[in-house]
Amino acid sequence: MTPAQSLATLQxxxxxxxxxxxxxxxxTSGCPRTSTxxxxxxxxxxxxxxxxxxxxxATATGRGSSxxxxxxxxxxLAAPGLGEGGTPLIEVETxxxxxxxxxxxxxxxxxxxxxxxxxxxxxxxxxxxVVASSGNHGASAAAYAARAGLRCVVITGPELPPAVxxxxxxxxxxxxxxxxxxRWPLMRRIVDRTGLHPVSSLTTTHTGHAFGPExxxxxxxxxxxxxxxxxxxxxxxxxxxxxxxxxxxxxELRRIGLTERLPRMxxxxxTAAAPLAEAMRHGAPAAxxxxxxxxxxxxxxxxxxxxxxxxxxxSGGQVLELSDAQLETANQELARAGLWTELxxxxxxxxxxxxxxxxxxVVCISTSSGFKNRSVGLRRTETIAPxxxxxxxxxxxxxxxx
Amino acid sequence: MTPAQSLATLQxxxxxxxxxxxxxxxxTSGCPRTSTxxxxxxxxxxxxxxxxxxxxxATATGRGSSxxxxxxxxxxLAAPGLGEGGTPLIEVETxxxxxxxxxxxxxxxxxxxxxxxxxxxxxxxxxxxVVASSGNHGASAAAYAARAGLRCVVITGPELPPAVxxxxxxxxxxxxxxxxxxRWPLMRRIVDRTGLHPVSSLTTTHTGHAFGPExxxxxxxxxxxxxxxxxxxxxxxxxxxxxxxxxxxxxELRRIGLTERLPRMxxxxxTAAAPLAEAMRHGAPAAxxxxxxxxxxxxxxxxxxxxxxxxxxxSGGQVLELSDAQLETANQELARAGLWTELxxxxxxxxxxxxxxxxxxVVCISTSSGFKNRSVGLRRTETIAPxxxxxxxxxxxxxxxx
Numbered sequence: 001m002t003p004a005q006s007l008a009t010l011q012x013x014x015x016x017x018x019x020x021x022x023x024x025x026x027x028t029s030g031c032p033r034t035s036t037x038x039x040x041x042x043x044x045x046x047x048x049x050x051x052x053x054x055x056x057x058a059t060a061t062g063r064g065s066s067x068x069x070x071x072x073x074x075x076x077l078a079a080p081g082l083g084e085g086g087t088p089l090i091e092v093e094t095x096x097x098x099x100x101x102x103x104x105x106x107x108x109x110x111x112x113x114x115x116x117x118x119x120x121x122x123x124x125x126x127x128x129x130v131v132a133s134s135g136n137h138g139a140s141a142a143a144y145a146a147r148a149g150l151r152c153v154v155i156t157g158p159e160l161p162p163a164v165x166x167x168x169x170x171x172x173x174x175x176x177x178x179x180x181x182x183r184w185p186l187m188r189r190i191v192d193r194t195g196l197h198p199v200s201s202l203t204t205t206h207t208g209h210a211f212g213p214e215x216x217x218x219x220x221x222x223x224x225x226x227x228x229x230x231x232x233x234x235x236x237x238x239x240x241x242x243x244x245x246x247x248x249x250x251x252e253l254r255r256i257g258l259t260e261r262l263p264r265m266x267x268x269x270x271t272a273a274a275p276l277a278e279a280m281r282h283g284a285p286a287a288x289x290x291x292x293x294x295x296x297x298x299x300x301x302x303x304x305x306x307x308x309x310x311x312x313x314x315s316g317g318q319v320l321e322l323s324d325a326q327l328e329t330a331n332q333e334l335a336r337a338g339l340w341t342e343l344x345x346x347x348x349x350x351x352x353x354x355x356x357x358x359x360x361x362v363v364c365i366s367t368s369s370g371f372k373n374r375s376v377g378l379r380r381t382e383t384i385a386p387x388x389x390x391x392x393x394x395x396x397x398x399x400x401x402x
Numbered sequence: 403m404t405p406a407q408s409l410a411t412l413q414x415x416x417x418x419x420x421x422x423x424x425x426x427x428x429x430t431s432g433c434p435r436t437s438t439x440x441x442x443x444x445x446x447x448x449x450x451x452x453x454x455x456x457x458x459x460a461t462a463t464g465r466g467s468s469x470x471x472x473x474x475x476x477x478x479l480a481a482p483g484l485g486e487g488g489t490p491l492i493e494v495e496t497x498x499x500x501x502x503x504x505x506x507x508x509x510x511x512x513x514x515x516x517x518x519x520x521x522x523x524x525x526x527x528x529x530x531x532v533v534a535s536s537g538n539h540g541a542s543a544a545a546y547a548a549r550a551g552l553r554c555v556v557i558t559g560p561e562l563p564p565a566v567x568x569x570x571x572x573x574x575x576x577x578x579x580x581x582x583x584x585r586w587p588l589m590r591r592i593v594d595r596t597g598l599h600p601v602s603s604l605t606t607t608h609t610g611h612a613f614g615p616e617x618x619x620x621x622x623x624x625x626x627x628x629x630x631x632x633x634x635x636x637x638x639x640x641x642x643x644x645x646x647x648x649x650x651x652x653x654e655l656r657r658i659g660l661t662e663r664l665p666r667m668x669x670x671x672x673t674a675a676a677p678l679a680e681a682m683r684h685g686a687p688a689a690x691x692x693x694x695x696x697x698x699x700x701x702x703x704x705x706x707x708x709x710x711x712x713x714x715x716x717s718g719g720q721v722l723e724l725s726d727a728q729l730e731t732a733n734q735e736l737a738r739a740g741l742w743t744e745l746x747x748x749x750x751x752x753x754x755x756x757x758x759x760x761x762x763x764v765v766c767i768s769t770s771s772g773f774k775n776r777s778v779g780l781r782r783t784e785t786i787a788p789x790x791x792x793x794x795x796x797x798x799x800x801x802x803x804x
Contacts, residue, residue: 060462082740083492083502088485100485103505105492105740107771128802139742147740153804170742170772171731174800175783182788189790192537193804194797214550331572338484338507338548338549340541340572364406369509371773377564381577386584388591395596398576400530400553402595 003071007048011210014306015285017042025260026075026120028191030207039285040203041306043210044248045075049255056259061086061225067115070218073252075116075211078123084111085218089226095361096352097227099219099353100339101368106143106167108136109242112215114199120211123195130150130196132183134160135298136368139353141199142171155183159297161374204402205286206239206305213307217252223363224253229261231360232317235346236367237267238301239240240276240308246365247311249295263363265317267308268351270294270324270344275304275321276312285309295322295374297381298344298367320351329353341372405473409450413612417443417687418425428477428522430593430600432609441687442605443708445612446650447477451657459660463488463627469517474655477518477613480530481550482524486513491628494739496755497763499629501621502741503770508545508569510538510770510771514617520546524612530554531724532598533596534585536562537700538770543601555598557585560698563776576656589707589750604622607688608641608707615709618647619654625765626655632662634719638749638769639669640703642678642710648767649713665765667719669710670753672696672726672746677706678714679721687711696726699776700746700769722753742772 011027013019015034021027021043030040052072061069063219066085071077082105089097101109118141123130128151131141138154145152152173157180168175178186184202190390191198203210219242223230229250232292243265253259267276279287285306294300327343330350334341348364371377386392394400412431415421417436423429423445432442464472468487468545473479486509492497503511517629520543523531530553533543540556547554554575559582571578580588587602593600603610621644631652638644645667655661669678674694681689687708696702714721729745732752736743750766772778788793794804 002654036619062797080740083490083505086488086490088488090485100507102509103485105502105505106742107504107509107773143740146738151800153797153800153802158785160783162782163773165783166775166778166780167742167772169783170737171740172737172800174796176793176796177783177785178788186788186793190793190797192795194802196802202722259469335572336548338482338545338573340508340545340569344782367771370569371509372566372772373568376568379568379571380564381562381567381571381579383560383579383581385730386580391578391588391592391597394423394578395555395592398553398555398574400576400596400598402554 003068003077005072006074006076007051007072008045008075009048010046011043012046014310020046025124027210029202035203038204040205040207041209042106045211045214047073052256065257066218066222067112067215070221071215073346074214075119076123077115077119079115079119081115082111082143082147082214084115085222086131086193089223089363090339097361098155098339098349098365099223099363099365101366102341103123104290106140108140110136110140112218113212113241114144115141115255116215117199117209118148118150120209121150122148124197126195128196129199130187130190131200132187133200135164135372137200139164139167142168142173144353146171152191153190155187157183161372163371163376171360177220198394201239205303208239208241212273213241213248216242217257218250220246220253224259227361229259232264232266232362234266234268234348234351234362234364235364237269237308237346238299239305240267240311241367243267244311246305247315262315265311265315266351266355267312267317267319268347269319269321270296270299270327271321273300273302274319274321276300276308277321279304280312280319296324296327296343296347297374299347320354322347322350326350332368339366341366342368405470405479407474408476408478408799409453409474410447410477412448413445414448414451415443415445418428418710422448427526429612431604431711437605438608442588442607442609444747446610447616448474454658456471458676466584468620468624469514470615472623475619476616477521478523478525479517481517481521481546482752483517484513484545486517487532487624487716491625491765492741499763499765500741500751501625501765501767503768504743510542512538514540515614515643516542516546518613518617519601519611520550521550522611523552524550526599528597528599530598531601532557532589532592533602534589535602537774539602541566544570545782548573555590555592559585563774564772565778594772603641607705610641610643615650616642617646618644619651622651622655626661629763631661632665633760634666634668634764636668636670636750636753636764636766638746639671639678639710640701641707642669642713644767645669646709646713649717664717667713667717668753668757669714669719669721670749671721671723672698672729673699673723675702676721677703678710679723681706681711682714682721697776698726698729698746698749700744701749723757724749724752728752736768740770743768744770744772744774
């Protein structure tokens with residue numbers, strides 16, 4: 001199936017929305033005209049919104065067809081898909097919905113982004129892609145590159161979780177674990193020397209790929225189809241691409257005339273690494289922080305990006321800083337509801353638990369599966385003898401009586 | 403959302419289809435009237451097919467709502483769902499579709515079954531469930547039990563993969579790893595002593611839970627909605643519950659008048675453990691084999707069940723025996739298409755590669771994700787210095803030129 005024609009028209013600066021650029025080539029280092037040595041501003045994609053066929057939003061989507069379904073409001077989908085999107089909302093208590101993004105092709109939200117960024121690489125005629133990531137982003141990029149027949153280089157840190165290591169190697173990606181501080185210079189050098197298309201950020205403060213967050217808009221479209229517009233959306237946040245993409249999707253729904261209401265957006269960061277909170281405190285477009293200890297590795301970043309500030313300001317939202325203990329509590333709460341998630345993925349629900357007085361249903365984004373936790377595989381339950389007295393006492397300890 | 407009313411009427415013996423039993427209590431040890439000391443015959447669920455509203459099949463399903471959608475043709479769904487089902491078909495070459503069951507709530511097909519079996523436990527008023535499993539079935543059962551507020555005991559062997567161990571513990575299941583030969587006697591004892599509801603087999607040859615394979619029928623319904631009836635379906639097979647469930651779904655579509663055609667069903671087993679192949683060779687309803695070495699642990703069983711024989715015979719299908727090398731080749735082929743699967747999950751595609759002259763599109767069921775392989779986490783790519791000459795030679799080795 002060939003997706004419908006994209007209505008994308010141009011790239012627009014977030015630093016100065018009156019500035020725009022042609023749609024091609026995709027901008028992978030933010031807006032050159034507004035960025036400075038200290039702050040980089042991202043660009044986003046603009047569309048011919050007046051040409052959107054209303055049937056698009058009236059038709060049900062499902063079964064992982066969602067990015068193809070929404071092709072008119074995405075950059076051209078030149079790379080083949082893997083059935084990304086179309087994830088369910090699970091109601092864990094009345095009015096509290098988990099958007100379970102672990103149901104994507106590589107079991108994280110990143111697939112929505114990489115369908116778009118790898119499409120940019122394909123349409124640009126690049127021989128492959130390069131990505132700096134220690135987790136979900138790299139695995140997802142490697143999958144879409146493999147599917148498109150492109151080479152993939154993943155630059156990662158020494159802290160690469162073993163399961164993700166296996167994952168990347170299954171896709172025959174070139175995995176380069178280097179010291180943390182060497183990652184971005186090496187990425188830049190590989191881009192300059194090889195022509196590989198970069199699908200993660202190359203700039204001082206975070207910008208990333210212009211087309212990436214567009215894929216996340218489809219989360220908003222899906223939520224709107226399933227639930228309408230919720231009172232708030234709680235989003236595990238590192239750089240703010242997911243946060244911004246979801247927000248942009250809702251603003252487009254308003255622009256197209258499908259809703260007047262918009263949700264408050266809550267960015268949920270680990271206390272140990274909350275650069276967006278720091279930026280908001282100082283009224284800055286982005287900020288750097290020293291990263292502390294946390295197990296929520298997927299949302300650890302020493303630097304934020306301007307997309308996060310735009311989202312929090314425009315939506316009347318807030319940045320929430322969460323301890324590992326709060327994340328762990330939310331993780332356990334999700335497990336009791338049947339959902340085993342990565343610790344980072346529990347940040348949405350953990351954030352909700354710190355906020356009161358929300359008027360209406362809320363959605364917490366759960367980004368990925370418990371298999372991606374660094375602790376996975378470390379636990380080994382020892383084999384026991386099938387002695388009934390021993391078994392019986394174990395059952396009793398769990399509240400099971402004979 | 404409360405699912406629509408079930409049209410289930412009674413339980414029917416596969417050993418003698420003229421024999422039936424009331425719908426309650428759910429039968430967890432097969433058909434007592436036809437089973438002998440050597441061979442146990444399963445039961446299945448019958449429905450008031452003449453009362454099925456044609457709108458049921460005319461309405462699109464999607465986004466993980468599929469079991470609720472199909473409630474009329476399932477046993478009563480008394481346990482809350484997790485958005486199981488609604489998985490996509492991924493076309494990996496013209497006419498070859500992968501049904502990606504790793505997109506379920508616990509990332510395997512077993513969720514379709516456990517929604518049904520845990521529903522039986524809830525409706526029976528059991529305090530919890532007990533399951534013998536070293537992998538996907540146990541994790542899935544634990545998730546549905548947690549969601550329903552039931553206790554869960556998982557009896558497993560010494561070979562429990564570390565990642566699955568972490569998974570079960572996240573759900574606070576009681577994990578009892580015992581020597582292989584002690585599993586079934588212990589399961590029986592726990593059922594007899596505690597009243598926990600068994601959701602895996604208790605009999606000499608495999609029968610399992612009467613309600614379980616009903617959940618798998620929805621795979622056939624979904625394939626039919628997306629593709630029509632394919633020429634063949636290739637199914638990774640241990641006991642044959644998945645194989646039978648999919649087949650039953652297609653036969654129901656014919657019975658309701660939605661198709662005249664039925665697919666050939668191919669059971670894909672590891673050569674090292676192919677009891678269904680053995681049963682077919684001897685014209686027996688089930689067989690025992692000595693299990694050899696294979697990494698495809700999810701489809702290893704020393705014993706088959708009668709459901710497999712029924713499916714192969716009635717569909718004009720075949721049992722295919724596959725070496726680990728063939729499974730590995732198919733696994734790599736799937737990775738090149740962007741799909742990282744468990745080795746057992748590649749059995750469907752590996753089976754297809756051994757069959758010629760199929761007339762029309764085919765579906766290979768991929769049951770679960772690569773995260774569940776025993777080898778996951780064993781590989782550790784070593785950190786390297788960001789030395790350009792070294793990086794360059796690694797890039798060159800992968801065909802990337804500067």
